[in-house]
Amino acid sequence: MPTTRRFSQDPAGRPGAAQTTVKAASSPARQALLKLGLARDIDLALHLPLRYEDETRITPIASAREGASVQIEGVVTGSQVQLHPRRQLVVTLQDASGSCELRFFSFYPSHHKTMGVGVRLRARGEIRGGFWGRQMLHPVVKGASAELPAALTPVYPTVAQLPQAYLRRAVATALARVALPETLPAELAPPALVFDSQNGLQRPWGLRDALTFLHHPAPDVALAALEDRSHPAWQRLKAEELLAQQLSQLAARRERDQLAAPVLRPAAGAAALHEQLLAALPFQLTAAQHRVVEEIARDLAASRPMHRLLQGDVGSGKTVVAALAACVCIDAGWQCALMAPTEILAEQHFAKLIGWLQPLLADRGRGVAWLVGGQRKRERAAMLEAIADGTAALVVGTHAVIQEQVQFARLGLAVIDEQHRFGVAQRLALRKKLLHLGQEPHMLMMSATPIPRTLAMSYYADLDVSTIDELPPGRTPIVTKLIADSRKDEIVERIAAQVGAGRQVYWVCPLIEESEALDLSNATATHQELSEALPGVQVGLLHSRMPAAEKKAVMEEFKSGRMGLLVSTTVIEVGVDVPNASLMVIEHAERFGLSQLHQLRGRVGRGAAASACVLLYSTGDSGRLGETARERLKAMAETNDGFEIARRDLDIRGPGEFLGARQSGDALLRFADLAGDTGLLDWAREAAPIMLERHPELAAQHLERWLGGKSDYLKA
Incomplete structure (x- = not known):
């Protein structure tokens, strides 16, 4: 395979050694390798x-069982x-025990010749029975002259234009060529990673031993141990991967601890901005909110950058906690930025924040700025000027906040809401943008998708985690049907x-317009149907393709109470707060994720009226729901607790998908399972x-081997 040599670090991480990489040439197969992330020998x-x-x-043939x-x-x-009944090539293959028909519905004229009478062939495929005897449909056929392989043949994950034969050669070449010096010191050897051979030989599995075995296992190996990844070779790989993940998190935290951040201490007395906000709020904070406010205040008062995840269920009051953190930052003479993933959430x-903070900031000659992509030029210019000269003490917006022309005067705190909705590249861009005068701002990331403690300790080991585990009093329980x-x-x-009773209703559809690929209800057609079925009721339509001004006008109509029913896509998933809305209907609920269903349900039950969420499901042509969809809907019907929802979501989807690959690029686990490999995880944390x-x-060598260039993602 053509290669190029780059003198930097080899896959083991030795400076100055040659690292062999896949050449980025025009060959479709080579491009496909790069698409899979297979750029280095160690990747292969x-x-x-x-x-x-x-x-x-x-x-x-006579011994082959059907199926x-x-x-x-x-x-x-x-x-x-x-x-x-259709054009097909039928080849009869005979051995000493019997015969089998090979049928090909797709073939070239040359195949007829290469599988001609008298030729000796091997065919591999599934045996089928039938009236005419044994058959194979489209088997893999090759000449019978080659020796039988000594190991099982691997089948790799691949993409279009990357045949298995090419990929097998590439992997074999890379495995033979790559340097794999041991990076685990003898004192830190993982537990129970030994050979168990028939002659009693026992020694630790090395990385090369494990990889060679897994690429070419002996035919007598127990396939169950390979498939459930309990074989010692798999254990060795999982141990190395977990160690790399824990090393990367710990290294990122230590690197960040060496950076300087502005010391933001809360002002004392009744004149302090956070005290004025507390006095002006029409509600009291819960004990959980008070606890996390204190945790954040301690971080802000330190000279190292805060990197904290604030998690809490839908409606637990994360926004007011962020507002109080902003007050501490502003009182100390710095600016705060709050970035949300959608314009609707940013507007909320x-x-x-305007209602809470603008009156307090106006007395100090400062204000709140608003920054989104669809602003008019004059308004945007005024906002940019206020941000640059420091008049804007708080800046709220979407990803527009990280655009190049946005220049902060003194940014001390960045708050990222629904942080999992932003890609890693966006969060990295924000972090780099925020560097100011040699200091790094504090970062507070918020999520309404609670992370179970074990998962948080593992995947967010580089973060401090604050949890609001209590809902404000007066929230009405939501009945789910x-x-x-x-x-x-x-x-x-x-x-x-x-x-008719003066309440308001959401109706959520999974698509905006009709799709030939998916037979799902669409928002535009549903809006028309419901408008006709409910004469006299104002029915609104909201989706992401509408112009910003139109979306804003629709939301204003709904929030004012004049609009009785809002038909929407998932654009209302987070942030929308209309206390008078008491019914949520989610159509094709079986197509939504569990976290998304819980978020949508949280749009109702925000007032004193009894509220309900109806999950409309379709069984399709089969007449039954799939197992995963059934488990999701069952969980929604059985609990309103976001932490229990998160636990079940983790059970259903597994850690990597549950976290959305930490949205994404972080060194997530390809081989290890946090739920099943707790022993190895405990070892990795200690090691x-x-x-x-x-x-x-x-x-350093271990991190380079497993992460390559992905270690920067940990800084996001």
Whole structure:
């Protein structure tokens, strides 16, 4: 395979050594390798098979069981192209025990010749029975002259234009060439990673031992141990991966601890901005809110940058906690930025913060700025000027906050709401932008998707985590009902009753317009249907493709109470706060994720009225829900607790998908499982600080091997 040599660090991390990389040439296969992230030899060596095929043995045709995938060998005794019922090549293969028909519905004329009568062939595929005897449909066929392989044949994850044969050669070449010196000191050897051979030999599995075995396992290995990743070779890889993940998190935290940040101490007395805000609020903070406010205040008063995740269930009051942190920052003479993933959420924050803080800031000659992509030029210019000269003490906006022309005078605190909705590249851009006069701002990231403690300790080991585990008093419990979409007429009657009683209703659809690919209700058609079914009710439509001004006008109509029913896509998932809304209908609920369903349900129950969430589901042509969809809907019906929802979501999806690959690029786990590999995880947590302190060079080599250029993602 053509390569280029780059003198920097080899895959083991030795400075000055040659690192062999895949050449970025025009070959589609090479481009496909890069698309898979297989740029270095070590990347290819760590690209492990999805499954294996056994080409090490020949099964007599008469012994092949129906439904089994086997390899047979014999002589072609018949080969003909049949035209009925459809054009197909039918080849009869005969061995000493019997015969089998090979059928090909897609073939070239040359295939008829290469599988001609008298040719000896091997065919591998699934045996099917039938009236005419044993058959294989589209088997893999090769000549019978080659020796049988000594190991199982790997089947790798791949993409279009990257054939398995090419990928197997590339992996084998890279594995033979890559340097794999051991990076684990003997004193930190992982537990229970030994050979268990028949002659009693026991020694630790090395990384090369493990990789060579997993790419080419012996045919007598227990496939179950490979598939469930309990084999010692898998254990060795999982141990190394978990150690790299813990090392990277710990190294990122230590690096950040060496940076300087502005010391933001809260002012004392009744004149302090945060005290004035507390006095002006029409509600009292919960004990959980007071606790996290104190945790954040301690971080802001330190000279190292705060890097804290604030998590809490829908409606737990994270925004007011962020506002109090902003007050501390502003009182200390610095600016605060709050970035939200959507304009609707940013507008919600802006409206709340304007109401809370603008009167207090006006007395100090400062204000709150608003920055989004669709602003008019004059308004945007005024906002940019206020941000640059420091008049804007608080800046609220979308990703527009990180655009190049935005220059802060003295930015001391950045708050990122629904941080998981931002990509890693966006969060990195924000962090780099915020560097000012040699100091790094404090960062507070908020999420309404609670992370279970074990997961937080592992995936957010580089962060401090504050949790609001208490809802404000007076929140009405939401009743959740699962209803088949065949009963949609009953729901429309319920909506009419709710609107007649002065309440308001959301109806959420998964698509904006009709799609040929997915037979789902779409917002525009549903809006028209409900408008016709509910004469006299003002029915609004909201989706992400509408102009910003139109979206704002629709939301104003709904918030004012003049609009009884709002048909929307998931654009209302977070941030929308209309206390008078008491009914949420989610159509095709089986297509939504559990966290998204919980977020949508949280748009109701925000006032004193009894509220309900109806999950309309469709069973499709099969007449039944899939297992995963059924588990999600069951969880929604059984609990309103966001932490329990998160636990079940983790069980259903697994850690990597649950976290959205930490949105994404962080060194997430490809091999290890946080739920099942707790012993190895505990070992990695204990080994990481020891390795950083006693063996820093080996730690650097280990990180380079497993992360490559991804270590910067940890700074996001």
